[in-house]
Amino acid sequence: MQPAGKADSYSIAAQNLVGTLVVDDLRVLIRPKIRPENLFLLLEVGLDESAWRQEAFDYANKADLLPSVVAFYTRTLETTLARGLLRSYRHREDRLVALRGRIDMAAQFRQAGIALPVACRYDEYTPDITENRYLKAATRLALRVPQVDPEDRRRLLQQVVSLEDVADEFMRADYLDRIPITRLNAHYQPALQLARLLLENLTLADQRGQHAASSFVVDMNRLFENFVTQRLRRALRGHLEVRSQSNRHLDTRQQVLIRPDLVFRKQGHEVYVADIKYKLTDDARARTSDYYQLLAYTTAMDLPEGVLIYCLDDGGVPERTITVRHAGKLLHTLAIDLSGPPTEVTAAITEAAAWIRRRVRSTRPLVAPAQQEPARSPALL
Secondary structure (H helix, E strand, C coil): CEECCCCCCEECCCCCEEEEEEECCEEEEECCCCCHHHHHHHCCCCCCHHHHHHHHHHHHHHCCHHHHHHHHHHHHHHHHHCCCCCCEEEEEEEEECCCCCEECHHHHHCCCCCCCCEEEEEEEEECCCHHHHHHHHHHHHHHCCCCCCHHHHHHHHHHHHHCCCCCCCCCCHHHHHHCCCCCCCHHHHHHHHHHHHHHHHCCEEEEECCEEEEEEEEEHHHHHHHHHHHHHHHHCCCCCEEEECCCEECCCCCCCEECCCEEEEECCEEEEEEEEECCCCCCCCCCHHHHHHHHHHHHHCCCCEEEEEEECCCCCCCCCEEECCCCCCEEEEEEECCCCCHHHHHHHHHHHHHHHHHHHHHHCCCCCCCCCCCCCCCCCC
């Protein structure tokens, strides 16, 4: 943000952020260039289009992302908890009047001959588990947003009552990475993903005296990267293993760290590498710095080629392939067009996955050749 040359006027550049900024009656709405329904598609919470069609329609009409996302989270949470609160066993240590579980002998002896209460160690089947604490933390945060629809606020308060046996605990957005998704909690995944979206992007939600403020902004770079990663992982399951943000080293002494967005593995061997970028340049060509980055990845990983995956901007078509002089490395570009309906975006991701499979088959053997043993020097007499 910088002065626009006029009194009380500023020029604001949103760059890669979209969302809502509100302070009292001042409202700043930052809209993406892509279709509203595709923004909800990029949220990638594991639900089909019918689940978020109403919220995408509301966002298209009102241009305010925050109430639409809160409404989406409210309905998803309500549907999830309607199946019953997830419960699991938690280990507890407590002093009780009656024996439960096993006696904690070390703690009991520290009571200096006092028989009661008994120091116990036991497992309790309880809803007070990490998944529910995560949802409750996001729900509490959503309730602090001033412009939430009154009906959505009422429904959120009902879910807080449903979670009354769950502890109120501070939760960071990345705590979700610690929760393994299994068949027992798989139905929680969409609600957890939306909860993460709120915890990660609802950066300001406060009200002091007569002044209310809220901020919900989404980084389109990260959103596009996460969407492509999850969709490619889903499309290539059973064919290629897709690893994201894996640490590698550029130099032989392992002093310079590099981190490709995507590394593809086959039978335990790294066979392809990709980097994901949200935008092309104005002339729809990949940036020179992006080619440098991809060249470093292919060189350090000893791969003959790699690909840059872009969000297609302004209808342009990037160059498909360049060959690096004196190195022979092939650097490709693939563009995902987000200007069409969600079905076309999904088809583009599927085609990108098929293209990567074809390149892997044509450029790399499935199993790396066995290393030859070094020649043995004659034994000294």
